Amino acid sequence: MKLPKITFWRLVFAVLMVAGLYSAFIRFYYGLGASTNLNDQFPWGIWIGFDILCGVGLAAGGFTLVAVVHIFNIERYKPILRPTILTAFLGYLLVIAALVFDLGLPYRVWHPLVMWNPHSVMFEVAWCVMLYTTVLALEFAPAVCEKFGWHFARKWLRTISVPIVIVGVILSTLHQSSLGSLYLIVPSKLYPLWYSPFMPVFFFISAICVGLAMTIFESWHSSRAFNTEMHHSLMAQIGRILAVVVATYLMLRFVDMRHRGVLDLLWIPRTETYFFWLEIGLFFTGMLLLTQRPVRQNPAALYASGLFVIFGFLANRLNISVTGMESAAGVHYIPKWTEITITLAIIALGFAIFRTAAKYLPVFEQKRSNDAVNQLDQQHLAEEEVHQPVCSV
Amino acid sequence: MSFAILYDSTMCVGCKACEEACAKKWGMPYNDQIAAEPRISAHKLTVVETHGERYSRKLCMHCEDPTCVSVCPVKAMQKTAQGPVVYDESRCFGCRYCMQACPFQVPAYEWHSANPRVKKCNMCIERQTKGEKTACTEACPTGATMCGQRDELIAEARRRLADKPGDYYQKIYGIKEAGGTSVLYLSAVPFAEIGLRTNLPNEPLPALTWRALSFVPDIATVGGTLMGGIWWITHRRDDVAQEESNGRKGDRA
Numbered sequence: 182m183k184l185p186k187i188t189f190w191r192l193v194f195a196v197l198m199v200a201g202l203y204s205a206f207i208r209f210y211y212g213l214g215a216s217t218n219l220n221d222q223f224p225w226g227i228w229i230g231f232d233i234l235c236g237v238g239l240a241a242g243g244f245t246l247v248a249v250v251h252i253f254n255i256e257r258y259k260p261i262l263r264p265t266i267l268t269a270f271l272g273y274l275l276v277i278a279a280l281v282f283d284l285g286l287p288y289r290v291w292h293p294l295v296m297w298n299p300h301s302v303m304f305e306v307a308w309c310v311m312l313y314t315t316v317l318a319l320e321f322a323p324a325v326c327e328k329f330g331w332h333f334a335r336k337w338l339r340t341i342s343v344p345i346v347i348v349g350v351i352l353s354t355l356h357q358s359s360l361g362s363l364y365l366i367v368p369s370k371l372y373p374l375w376y377s378p379f380m381p382v383f384f385f386i387s388a389i390c391v392g393l394a395m396t397i398f399e400s401w402h403s404s405r406a407f408n409t410e411m412h413h414s415l416m417a418q419i420g421r422i423l424a425v426v427v428a429t430y431l432m433l434r435f436v437d438m439r440h441r442g443v444l445d446l447l448w449i450p451r452t453e454t455y456f457f458w459l460e461i462g463l464f465f466t467g468m469l470l471l472t473q474r475p476v477r478q479n480p481a482a483l484y485a486s487g488l489f490v491i492f493g494f495l496a497n498r499l500n501i502s503v504t505g506m507e508s509a510a511g512v513h514y515i516p517k518w519t520e521i522t523i524t525l526a527i528i529a530l531g532f533a534i535f536r537t538a539a540k541y542l543p544v545f546e547q548k549r550s551n552d553a554v555n556q557l558d559q560q561h562l563a564e565e566e567v568h569q570p571v572c573s574v
Numbered sequence: 575m576s577f578a579i580l581y582d583s584t585m586c587v588g589c590k591a592c593e594e595a596c597a598k599k600w601g602m603p604y605n606d607q608i609a610a611e612p613r614i615s616a617h618k619l620t621v622v623e624t625h626g627e628r629y630s631r632k633l634c635m636h637c638e639d640p641t642c643v644s645v646c647p648v649k650a651m652q653k654t655a656q657g658p659v660v661y662d663e664s665r666c667f668g669c670r671y672c673m674q675a676c677p678f679q680v681p682a683y684e685w686h687s688a689n690p691r692v693k694k695c696n697m698c699i700e701r702q703t704k705g706e707k708t709a710c711t712e713a714c715p716t717g718a719t720m721c722g723q724r725d726e727l728i729a730e731a732r733r734r735l736a737d738k739p740g741d742y743y744q745k746i747y748g749i750k751e752a753g754g755t756s757v758l759y760l761s762a763v764p765f766a767e768i769g770l771r772t773n774l775p776n777e778p779l780p781a782l783t784w785r786a787l788s789f790v791p792d793i794a795t796v797g798g799t800l801m802g803g804i805w806w807i808t809h810r811r812d813d814v815a816q817e818e819s820n821g822r823k824g825d826r827a
Contacts (some may be wrong), residue, residue, distance in 0.1 A: 220616060221682045224673040252801050254808035285668020285683070285690040292667045296648040302783050304647035305670045305790060328674030347801040349795055362786040366645055366675040369773045381786050510679075 194529050201526025204519040208282055215567040216519040222413060222510040226312045227279045227520050230502025232279030232527060235495050236272055237310075238384075241392030242399070243269025244353035251346045260412055263324055263544045264399055267535060270317040273562075276533045277310065282523055302362045316349040347410055358386035364501060373443045375501045386430045391494040395469070395485035398562040401480065406536065407545055417477040420486065424471035426488060427464055434461075456496070456504045463493030519557035578656035578724035578756040579711070579732055581631050581767055583710070584741055585718035588629040589623055595713030596620045596633075599698065608734055616682040616693040620710060628761075631719065633710070634659060634680045635748065636756035637778070640701050642672035643682060644780030657724065657756050658697035666692060672716050676774035677752050677774050686717035695722075697756070724756055753778030 185191065208216035219226050242265045250258050251365040281287040319338065327334035361384030364371055377383065397416050404412075447454065467489030476482040503514055538544060543556055586813060592607055597604035602617050614621050620633040640659045642651040650666035653659050661681075673681045684690035698708035702721065706712075711721040720727070729747045747759035752774045766772045787796060 212686055212688045212690060213683075214687075220685065221613070221673065222679060224670040224683065230785060247803075252805050252808070254805075256814070261605060270766075283669075285670065286666065289667035291666060292648045293827075297663050298644075298647055298649045300644045300780065300787065301647040301671070302787060303669055303786060307647055343802075343805060347805070348797055350798045350801055353792060355793060359787075365782045365786055366641060366779055367677075368775060368779070369677055369771065378782070378785075406746060432795055437637065440742060 193459055193535060197522070197526045197529040200522040201529075203530075204522045204526070205282070207519055208264040208523065213285060214524075216517065217242065217497060218514060218517040218520070220512065220557055222512045223506070224562060225502060225504070225506075225516045226514060227499075227516045227524060229281050230499050231495070232524055233276050233283070234498040234502055236276040236279065238391050238498060239355065239491070240272030240276070240397055241357060241388040243272075243320075243392070244350050245389055246396060247320065247346055248350045251342070251351065252350065255262060258415060260545075261396060261400055261415065263321070264403055265396055266317065266320050267324075267538055267544055268395065268399055270314070270321045271531050271534055271538075273310065273314040273317055275527050277314065278527055278530075279524070280310075290510060291398065302366070304361055305355065305359045306363065307353050309359060313349065313352040313356055316345055316352060316432050319345050328542050329338035353388075354385060358382065358385040362385050363448070366425060367506070367509075370506055371501065372505040372508060373455045374438070374443065374446055374453055375505045377437050377441060379437050380501075383430070383437075386433070387494055389498060390423060390427050390430055390464075390490055393419050393426065394487040394490040394494070397423075397483060398491060401484040401487075403539065403545065407539060416480070416483055420471045420477045420483050423487070424468050427468040427471075427496040428469075428494075431461065431464055431468065443492040456500050460493055460496035460500055463489050463496055465493075467493060520551055576724045576756065577697055577699070577721065578657060578727050578758060579697065579708065579719060580727040581759045582718050582720075582734065582760040583628060584730075584760065584762045585631050585716045586622070586629040586631065587718075588624060588715055591616065591713040592620055592631065592710035592719055595709040596695070597716060599701075599709040601795075609699060612786070614682055615681060616684045616691075619682070619693060619695045619817060625768045628763065628768055628784060630759075630761075630770070632678075632680075632769075634697070634756060635678050635752075636695075636697055637757065638754035639752075639778030639780055641675045641677060641752070641779045642792070644783065645671045647671070647720040654699060656699060657705060658699040658702070659694075660696050660699060660788055663691045674778070677779060678771065698801050709710055710735050724758075727758055731758055734760060750776040754778075 204216060213219060215228055217228075220478045234508070245260055246258060246265045249255050250262050281290065282554065284290060291302055294311075298304050319341075321337055323338055326338065327331070358381035361380035361382070364376070365378065366378055368376055396419055400412060400416055435444075438447075468485035470476045470482070476486055507513060576739060587680055593609060594604050596619055597608070597617075600619065608618055611618055611619065612623065616631055620631060623630045623632060636657060637653075637658045640653050641754075642649065643649075643653050643659060644736055646666075647669065648665045648667060650662050650670055651659060652662065670683060670692075672692060673679075673683060681692045683692055698706075698710075708721045711719050714720075720730075722730075723744045728746065728749065735742050735744055741760050741762060742762055745765070747761070748755040751771075753776070759765065761767075761768050761770075764772075771797070793795045
C-alpha cells in the first residue's frame, strides 16, 4: 500500500489531531476544571459560544438552500444543494461532538429524550439537534444510495422527501431561533447592546445571512479543491440576496436598540462598545461590498465579502456568549489552550470528512453525472430525469 | 406553607458559624483557608461576605418561581411544595444552564471532578420537614439568620422595620426580586451596598423564555402549512408539464 504524500495541510491536520486527542484525554480524565478556564461565574465558554452557537449557524446554508430549491422550486440552485447539505450534516455532527466535550456528564446525553421539561429552551435545543441531524442524514442519504446503487432505498427516500424537507426547514427555524432564546433568561447578565426580547428573531435572520454567505464560501473552496465550476452567476445572485438580508438585519438591530432606549450606549468608551462596532462593522462592510456590481462579478471579491459576513456573524455569537456576559460575571474569560485545540481539531475533522465524502460520493454535479452513468441502470436514469429535471447552469 | 429564611444583616457579626455548620451538615471539609474564600463554591454553599464594616450572607435564594427549575432541560432542579429548591443529581447531565441562568449566580459546579455535579443549598429541607431548624439558623449566635414560614418572616421583618426605623433601610429584599424569593434580607444601608443585585426585574424570569417557547407549536403548525402550501403552488407547473408530456392536456386547477 502506498503511503499518503506529506503535504502542508496534511501535516497541520495531523498536528491538530494529536493535540486534540491529548486535550480530549485531559478533558475526560481530569474534568472540565483542568481542561477549560470556566468557573462558577463563567460556566459557558467557547465550546458553547463558538462550537455550538457558531457551528449551528454555519450549518444554516443547509436549510436555506433546501427551502429555496425544494419548497420554492428554484431549480437553478440545485447544483450546489448537495455540498451545502453535506456541510450542514457534518456541521451538526460536529456540534454534537462539541456537546459531548462540554457536557459535564456526556454519557447522559440521552437524558432529555426521557426526562422532559418543555419549559426549558435547552430542552427544545436538545430535541432540535437530535431531530434535525436525523433529517439532514435523510436529506444526504440519496447521495450514498446513488453511490452504492441502492435503488429501492433511493426511491423510498424520494417518496418521503417533501415532508422531510418541510420538517427540516421548520426544525432549523426553531433551532436557530432557540439559540437566541437561550439568552432571554439573562436580562441582568447580558450587556444591553445585545440583550433584546427579539434575540430569537435576530438569531434566525443572522443564521440566514451566514447560511447564504457559507454557500458562497463552500462554492469557492469546492471549485478550487475539486476543479469544479464555481457556478459564478448563481453565487453573484446569492450575493445580491445576501446584501438585502444583511441590510434588513442591521436595520432591525438598530431599530430594536432605539425602541429599548439604549442608543446612548453606542458611544460609551468600554470594551463592549468596541466589540459591538467590530461586529456591526464586519457585517456592514460585507453588505456594502455586495451591493457593488464589480465585487459580485469577481469570484475572489465575492468570496471576500462573504467572509466579512461570516466573521460578522462569528463576532455576534461570541459577543453574546463571551463579551456581553463578562462584566456581569465579574470575571475575564480567555479560553484555555485545551479549549482551543479541541475546537480546532473538531473543525479540522470536519474539513477532512467533507473532502473524503466529496471525493467518494456523488456530491458535486459533475461527479454526480459520472457516477450516475456508472452506477445506475438506464431505466432508472430516465426516471430520474422525469422527476428531477437536470438544470442547466 | 412555605419554608423561608430571614437574614438580618444588622445583627450579623461575621462569625461564619453558619458557614461551618453548613459544611458540617453536607459532610464537607471546613478550615481557615476555606473560611477565607469569598465566594460560594461546590465546597462552600453559603458565604458571609464583608462589605466595609457590614456583613452579608449569600446562599441559594430559593426563588418562588425559580429560573434554574425552568431552564433545566431534564428537571434536575425542582421547587418543592415546602419551598426549598432541590437538585436531583441522578437526572443532571451537566449542561450548566442553571448556573448560566441563575440571576443570583448561586449554583456551583464540581469543576475538578471527572463526574461533576451541581452543588447548592437545599435549605435543609430534610431537617425542616422533621421540624428542626436549618443548620445555619441553629448555629447563628445572634439570631441574624432565622428560619420559619415565609409570611411569618415577612411579618417579623416588617415589625423590625417599624420598631427601629432608624436602624434599617426601609425595604425587605426578596419580596419582589425576580418574582420573590424564600430568602429575605434586611439591611441598614441600600442593598447594593451589601452586594445584593438590584438590577433584577420584579417579574419571575421564566416568563421571558416561556414567551418565546410558547410560539413553538405555532411556528410548527403555521410554518408547516405555509411551506406545504408554497410547495404545492410552486410544483404545480411540474405536474402540468408532466401531464402534458403524458399526452393528457392538463386541466387541473
